[in-house]
Amino acid sequence: MSEATTQQVTASLPEGRYFFSGNEAVAEGALSAGCRFYGGYPITPSSEIMERMAARLPERGGVFIQMEDEIASIASVIGASWAGAKAMTATSGPGISLMQEGIGYAVFTETPCVIVDIQRAGPSTGQATKVGSGDIMQAKWGSHGDALPIALSPWSVQEMFDLTLQAFNLAERFRVPVYLMGEEATAHLREGIRVPERVEVVERNRGPGDPFGTDEPDGVPPMPAFGDGQKLLVTGSTHDRRGFRKTDDPETHRVLVERLHKKILNHAAEIIQMEAYHLEDARVGIVAYGFTARSALFAVNRLRKEGLPVGLLRLKTLWPFPYETVEALTGSLAHCLTFEMNMGQVSGEIQKVCRCPLSVTTQVNGTIISPLTIERKIREVLS
Amino acid sequence: MREIIQIRLAGFGGQGVVLAGMLLAAAGVKEGLEVANSNSYGAQARGSACKAEVVLGKRPIIFPHVLTSDILIAFSHEAYGLFLPDMAPEGTILYDPYHVSPGETGHAYVEVPATQTALDTFGTPQSANIVMLGALTELPETISGKSMTEAVRENSPRRFLEANLKALALGIALMKNRKGSD
Numbered sequence: 001m002s003e004a005t006t007q008q009v010t011a012s013l014p015e016g017r018y019f020f021s022g023n024e025a026v027a028e029g030a031l032s033a034g035c036r037f038y039g040g041y042p043i044t045p046s047s048e049i050m051e052r053m054a055a056r057l058p059e060r061g062g063v064f065i066q067m068e069d070e071i072a073s074i075a076s077v078i079g080a081s082w083a084g085a086k087a088m089t090a091t092s093g094p095g096i097s098l099m100q101e102g103i104g105y106a107v108f109t110e111t112p113c114v115i116v117d118i119q120r121a122g123p124s125t126g127q128a129t130k131v132g133s134g135d136i137m138q139a140k141w142g143s144h145g146d147a148l149p150i151a152l153s154p155w156s157v158q159e160m161f162d163l164t165l166q167a168f169n170l171a172e173r174f175r176v177p178v179y180l181m182g183e184e185a186t187a188h189l190r191e192g193i194r195v196p197e198r199v200e201v202v203e204r205n206r207g208p209g210d211p212f213g214t215d216e217p218d219g220v221p222p223m224p225a226f227g228d229g230q231k232l233l234v235t236g237s238t239h240d241r242r243g244f245r246k247t248d249d250p251e252t253h254r255v256l257v258e259r260l261h262k263k264i265l266n267h268a269a270e271i272i273q274m275e276a277y278h279l280e281d282a283r284v285g286i287v288a289y290g291f292t293a294r295s296a297l298f299a300v301n302r303l304r305k306e307g308l309p310v311g312l313l314r315l316k317t318l319w320p321f322p323y324e325t326v327e328a329l330t331g332s333l334a335h336c337l338t339f340e341m342n343m344g345q346v347s348g349e350i351q352k353v354c355r356c357p358l359s360v361t362t363q364v365n366g367t368i369i370s371p372l373t374i375e376r377k378i379r380e381v382l383s
Numbered sequence: 384m385r386e387i388i389q390i391r392l393a394g395f396g397g398q399g400v401v402l403a404g405m406l407l408a409a410a411g412v413k414e415g416l417e418v419a420n421s422n423s424y425g426a427q428a429r430g431s432a433c434k435a436e437v438v439l440g441k442r443p444i445i446f447p448h449v450l451t452s453d454i455l456i457a458f459s460h461e462a463y464g465l466f467l468p469d470m471a472p473e474g475t476i477l478y479d480p481y482h483v484s485p486g487e488t489g490h491a492y493v494e495v496p497a498t499q500t501a502l503d504t505f506g507t508p509q510s511a512n513i514v515m516l517g518a519l520t521e522l523p524e525t526i527s528g529k530s531m532t533e534a535v536r537e538n539s540p541r542r543f544l545e546a547n548l549k550a551l552a553l554g555i556a557l558m559k560n561r562k563g564s565d
């Protein structure tokens with residue numbers, strides 16, 4: 001089986017330090033990754049991504065289209081990807097809900113694309129300008145059937161750049177939709193970031209070859225583009241390795257659905273990223289992600305100065321979920337704490353494998369969780 | 384400069400609070416500092432409470448919002464009252480006497496007649512935010528006037544550039560004159 005290729009290319013901007021909002025950094029990360037198509041519909045708090053892509057994509061030979069809604073946006077992204085372009089869209093919770101049918105189609109047709117979700121306080125239109133983190137389970141379960149997209153969780157403006165770039169690389173490598181699970185608080189935060197001279201980008205394997213099957217049970221097939229010369233059939237119905245509909249054949253369906261899972265889960269070690277802080281000798285450990293992990297690290301550092309045995313596991317990848325790491329970690333802790341800007345979505349995943357008492361703190365008031373809240377909870381557990 | 388300086392700017396929508404915070408942080412980047420800049424404001428374009436925060440650091444900033452302000456820049460009396468409790472005891476408050484009547488709280492107070500200066504010079508209060516930034520550069524342990532000037536130059540729309548640079552210079556002059564008369 002031929003593979004996706006990795007190459008070094010120059011970034012979208014000259015090497016140096018830049019002062020960007022998180023949303024601006026997403027756009028530059030995408031451009032550096034080689035994004036050549038953006039289809040979207042504006043929504044707070046993601047609109048600055050679209051604004052910058054509208055200005056910057058044409059300069060770099062790309063195509064930008066404002067679509068009539070989010071359903072059309074994801075459809076345009078899927079079409080652009082099959083035309084051979086690295087493609088993305090960005091939206092917030094209400095738009096993600098509308099996109100779910102298309103995202104499921106992208107999973108089943110193995111269409112690489114990047115979906116940026118700048119999360120705000122939901123459900124429904126909720127609080128448009130306020131922060132939330134309530135779309136984590138939707139990224140995994142929002143579409144019907146057993147879909148398994150990848151979801152990344154940035155915590156800084158630098159990572160809005162870095163993880164957008166990685167999202168494209170993972171999408172191309174595994175032929176899968178990749179979510180960047182941003183949050184309003186990071187999207188509208190401005191920080192200094194470093195743009196390197198060169199970045200590593202992955203280019204999809206364009207074949208020729210059967211576009212929907214591999215000899216291995218966990219392989220990623222080549223993806224020829226329309227116009228490359230190969231006749232292509234792309235369907236959201238069950239299909240064999242050449243793309244022909246096989247909607248009555250149990251074995252074809254089983255092999256396909258299982259391969260779509262195995263191509264991600266059997267390569268989880270290649271995908272999953274996380275950071276550990278002060279966990280070597282910790283008795284109390286926090287598991288956190290996104291903006292909340294910054295509050296958590298601040299609190300942990302402060303308590304460490306008092307000699308308290310606390311640490312932090314920071315998840316950068318939410319899907320596939322690092323169950324094994326969490327299980328091993330909680331086996332060595334006296335107490336595990338989670339803090340989330342939702343009603344406990346990731347905490348539920350931790351609960352599945354947690355080997356110590358778990359305290360869940362949720363906050364759904366449209367504001368970030370303060371380090372002071374986290375510090376207080378840790379003291380409660382330690383007292 | 385200290386390891387971390389936390390600065391809060393607050394007033395109401397339309398006073399340029401968000402822009403002032405952005406320019407201050409951009410100037411911080413010019414000085415090679417780590418910066419984090421965030422805002423909160425109501426849905427209305429004018430009149431609602433508005434806050435900008437800037438954290439300047441010599442090392443990477445872990446928590447990017449202000450927990451305790453070392454410097455509060457108050458553009459309205461309401462904002463002054465709201466954010467006073469979060470001040471560091473040894474913190475400094477820059478206030479515009481056009482809008483703020485400060486109390487006696489033990490903090491260092493610096494009166495900056497930014498709105499009056501803007502009105503006298505330009506006939507509109509619009510550039511009071513930039514006058515205030517000029518004054519800020521004259522405080523010890525903050526951003527230099529040179530970096531602030533560069534940030535204003537790079538981030539001003541062409542039609543406001545000249546007025547903004549003049550407003551910045553006026554803010555700097557206000558403080559220098561005061562030092563001279565002390």
